[in-house]
Amino acid sequence: MIYTILKTRLIPDTFRTTNAKIRCKPAQLLSLAMQKYYLVAWLVLSLSFCIGCNLTTVGNFGNTVIEAASDINIFTDAEELQFGREYAAQHEKQVRIHQDPVVTNYINDLGQYLVRYSKRNDITYTFKVVETKGINAYAIPGGFIYVHLDLIRAAKNESELAAVIGHEIGHIVGRHSMKRLTQAYSIEIIKQLILDEDSSEFKKLVADVLAAGLLFRYSRDHERESDFYGVQNIYDAGIAPEGASEFFETMRSLQRSEPSALQKFLSTHPMPNERVLNVRNQISRLPPKSGLRTDSSRFQQIKRRIR
Numbered sequence: 239m240i241y242t243i244l245k246t247r248l249i250p251d252t253f254r255t256t257n258a259k260i261r262c263k264p265a266q267l268l269s270l271a272m273q274k275y276y277l278v279a280w281l282v283l284s285l286s287f288c289i290g291c292n293l294t295t296v297g298n299f300g301n302t303v304i305e306a307a308s309d310i311n312i313f314t315d316a317e318e319l320q321f322g323r324e325y326a327a328q329h330e331k332q333v334r335i336h337q338d339p340v341v342t343n344y345i346n347d348l349g350q351y352l353v354r355y356s357k358r359n360d361i362t363y364t365f366k367v368v369e370t371k372g373i374n375a376y377a378i379p380g381g382f383i384y385v386h387l388d389l390i391r392a393a394k395n396e397s398e399l400a401a402v403i404g405h406e407i408g409h410i411v412g413r414h415s416m417k418r419l420t421q422a423y424s425i426e427i428i429k430q431l432i433l434d435e436d437s438s439e440f441k442k443l444v445a446d447v448l449a450a451g452l453l454f455r456y457s458r459d460h461e462r463e464s465d466f467y468g469v470q471n472i473y474d475a476g477i478a479p480e481g482a483s484e485f486f487e488t489m490r491s492l493q494r495s496e497p498s499a500l501q502k503f504l505s506t507h508p509m510p511n512e513r514v515l516n517v518r519n520q521i522s523r524l525p526p527k528s529g530l531r532t533d534s535s536r537f538q539q540i541k542r543r544i545r
């Protein structure tokens with residue numbers, strides 16, 4: 239169902255045109271794709287482990303429909319980084335990046351500290367603060383994470399902020415954006431995404447994905463998975479995991495007092511009761527651990543600085 243909606247509403251016209259132009263015979267297409275990072279072989283191999291999964295159509299080889307489960311990522315880390323670098327560069331032309339080094343160094347230090355305890359710490363992460371109004375944080379493929387100034391203002395203590403950053407790292411850990419791309423675009427389009435990063439065609443494709451806003455909408459399953467990674471991450475890093483459930487409470491009270499500030503956050507991070515219950519449940523099952531940190535004087539200094 240999700241795939242149908244994406245197909246009809248989100249795929250930019252340029253993609254449809256590009257897609258329509260590629261009319262290879264099955265054998266030719268297969269050969270092309272095999273040459274390109276063994277993409278198809280990888281996909282078929284992945285599918286063989288996915289019998290019974292929720293399958294969606296990715297492309298066609300003649301009469302053979304190629305389907306992928308919504309949870310398949312066909313991109314390598316190198317391709318994700320290539321895509322992410324260009325996506326971040328284009329995105330940063332559209333937002334104002336906060337420049338105060340006292341604030342940005344703090345967010346970067348906290349982010350890098352959490353990355354060390356995350357389940358994907360073999361890539362380079364970049365943390366930036368943006369001045370866009372509203373409470374929000376988001377991740378871009380390849381380890382680029384952005385935190386709104388207003389979100390830092392809203393968090394009551396460092397563990398709440400760490401929980402949000404841990405959640406965003408969770409999207410990178412789960413490679414959720416790349417799974418969205420795999421799910422939403424046909425195999426011909428995906429091949430186009432793996433072009434030389436200096437080519438204008440590649441930049442245009444990234445611009446189209448950015449304009450479609452596809453990567454800022456995750457499925458409920460991906461949100462659930464990121465919540466799980468986030469809670470585990472901050473706990474492993476010695477930060478009180480209760481920050482995750484407390485931040486939900488902070489959001490709820492802001493929803494009542496300042497609904498407009500939360501509009502963007504809620505559009506990309508639906509907050510059904512199920513998420514709150516899952517997080518509480520996970521926290522209650524974590525083994526007791528002494529010395530978990532809830533706050534820091536540095537966080538409170540930053541809060542005062544950006545008041």
Ligand SMILES: [Zn+2]
Nearest residue numbers: 456461464507
């Ligand atoms: Zn999320």
